[in-house]
Amino acid sequence: MGKSSKDKRDIYYRKAKEQGWRARSAFKLLQLNEEFDLFKGVTRVVDLCAAPGSWSQALSKEIFGKPHSDDARIVAVDLQPMSPIDHVTTLQADITHPKTLEKILEIFGGEKADFVCSDGAPDVTGLHDLDEYIQAQLILSALQLATCVLKVGGTFVAKVFRGRDIDLLYGQLSYLFDKVICAKPRASRSSSLESFIVCIGYRPRPGWKPELRPDVSTEEFFQGMGIGRAKLNDDLSVDDEERKIAPFIACGDLNGSYDSDATYPIDKKDASSDSKKSLDPVQMPTAPPYKKALEMKRKGELRVTK
Known part of the structure; x- marks a missing residue:
């Protein structure tokens, strides 16, 4: 979370700093949980990306x-x-690689998430x-790992960008989950295409065994699921895609009806000279953009040529 003038006015940005969250996106998950009770009975979790x-x-x-x-x-x-985060095991790894799946299952003692x-x-x-x-491909990559690690009846939640072809993704997810809902938390700006797909009740397709392999594309991974795809028959009739x-x-309140697109002044009771100071980030970036270039510039090793 940076310190641009727009971010300073963002109520969820300010609340995240005040409450110790690393990013304002924490409120999105909390508001989704408030609506769907996502964490009830949950003991094994995988947080991707x-x-x-x-x-x-x-x-x-x-x-x-x-x-x-x-x-x-x-x-x-x-x-x-x-x-590091309390009670969280962090893995710097590729979510599409089989070794990542193996490591997660090892941490879970062979149990599913x-x-x-x-x-x-x-x-x-x-x-x-x-x-x-691109976002849909990222979701499918996350779904690949999820189908391998998620227990029957489990839940999958992912960020989506809603567009004209989003119903295709809804359809694909509907073959794997009992209930698929698209939700827009209040903490997500209404001016953004961003929403969140909440998939409840995982049920693998009969006879289909997901296997994560680095040489297999997302298209090939899901081929054996038996999803109805559009195809041209010999008599030139067309079977439409399901x-x-x-x-x-829309969801999310958490005892505060804030609009993420609105500008809120600082409360008068907090308008002391100290409170006007910008709060430091909760967690400094571990890999900030252009880190190497900045270090080289400080040492005089980077020169700009015209």
Whole structure:
């Protein structure tokens, strides 16, 4: 979380700093849990694309300290390094690699996960069709690992970019879960394409055994599921692709009706000279952009040529 003038006015950004969250996105997961009770009975969790770790923070706070939490395990996975979080095992690894799956199952003692989530997203280009496609591929990559590690009846939650072809992704997920819902937490800006897909009740397809392999694409991975795809028959008739629509709901309150797109002044009672100072980040970046270039510039090893 940086210190731009826009971010200073963002109420969820300010609340995240005040409450010790690494990023404002923690409120999105908490609001989803408030609506769907995602953490009930959950003891084994995989947080994919986890850096900087705000979702893992929320999971640790909500799961540990409750009955039967002594055996709980939370694994956070990301290609980027992450600073330690209480009760969370962090893995700097590729979510598409079989060794990552093996390590997660080893941490869980061979048991399957109750809950898998992903708040990952690519750097957006502004070209909505392209951004939606890349995000869908990231979700399918996360889903690959989820189908291998998630227990029957488990839950999968992931960030999505809603666009004109989102119903195809809904349809694919509907073959694997009893209930698929698209939710927009209040902490997510309404001006953003971002929403979250909540998939409840994992049920593997009959006769289909997911196997994570580095040489297999997402398309090839899901081929054996028996999903109805559009195809042209010999008589030139067309079997339409099976698509489903997930219900869309808005959610999130957490005892404060804040609008993430609105600008809120600092409370008068907190308007002392000390409170006007910008709060330091909860956790400094472990791998900030251009780190190597900045270090070289300080040492005089980087020169700009015209």
